[in-house]
Amino acid sequence: MPPKKKAGPARKVIADNRKARFNYEIVDTLEAGLVLTGTEVKALREGKANIAESYASSEDGEIWLINSYLPEYLQGNRFNHEPRRKRKLLLNRREMNRLAASVQKQGMSIVPMRLYFNDRGTAKLEIALARGKKVHDKRETEKQRDWNRQKQRLMKELG
Numbered sequence: 001m002p003p004k005k006k007a008g009p010a011r012k013v014i015a016d017n018r019k020a021r022f023n024y025e026i027v028d029t030l031e032a033g034l035v036l037t038g039t040e041v042k043a044l045r046e047g048k049a050n051i052a053e054s055y056a057s058s059e060d061g062e063i064w065l066i067n068s069y070l071p072e073y074l075q076g077n078r079f080n081h082e083p084r085r086k087r088k089l090l091l092n093r094r095e096m097n098r099l100a101a102s103v104q105k106q107g108m109s110i111v112p113m114r115l116y117f118n119d120r121g122t123a124k125l126e127i128a129l130a131r132g133k134k135v136h137d138k139r140e141t142e143k144q145r146d147w148n149r150q151k152q153r154l155m156k157e158l159g
Contacts, residue, residue, distance in 0.1 A: 014123075015049040022141060024111055024130035030099075032125050033090030034065065040087075042122055046073075046120060056089060056110035056127055058100040063089040065125065088148055089125065100145040102129055124153040 006050070020026075036044070065087045065098040072080045092097070102108045133141070137159035 005022070011116045011118060013114060013116045014044055014047050016070065017111065017113050019052060020111045020113055020128065020130070021135060024109065024128070024140065025133055026111075026128045026130050027102075027108065028114075029113065030091065030095060030127050030129075031076050032034070032063070032127055034091060034123050035088040035090065036123060037081050039073040039079060039081045040070050041123065042076070043047055043070050043073040043081075044117070045055045046071075047068055048085075051112045051125075052141050056099075056112060058096070058103060058110075061096065061100075063096055065089055068112065068115075089127070098103050099129060107108040107131075 048071050050069040051065075052154050054065060056063050058064075067084060068087065069083055070081070071083055099110055104112060109130050109132060111128050111130045112125055113128050116126070117123055118124050
């Protein structure tokens with residue numbers, strides 16, 4: 001019998017915050033669970049969530065995801081959820097304290113990066129501790145990206 005291949009982390013990505021890497025300098029990333037209602041989970045399974053303009057905030061010793069959009073589940077009738085409600089993030093106490101301290105002391109932000117289902121079928125949110133980029137940093141990133149693209153074209157033509 002041939003040896004079994006080790007599979008990487010099986011993730012079904014629901015929403016991705018692609019603009020975050022452009023607007024922020026990512027310092028550290030964490031995986032957090034979400035407190036969701038039944039219709040929210042069903043809406044997530046349809047894959048139509050949006051976390052692009054959302055952020056996480058520390059309130060009363062807990063971390064909350066604010067302004068994320070999970071559309072209403074069409075078959076949810078009167079038991080449906082509020083699309084833009086605050087959702088609690090599930091983290092260890094030590095992680096919560098570290099995030100809150102970084103935000104308060106160093107002026108960092110907690111930015112949601114990716115919303116996905118893990119291999120066990122649980123909804124997870126990848127959050128990042130990030131520092132906002134200045135305009136000149138964004139320009140530098142754009143220049144670097146253009147140069148890399150141009151380099152690839154030249155290599156393809158010559159190689």
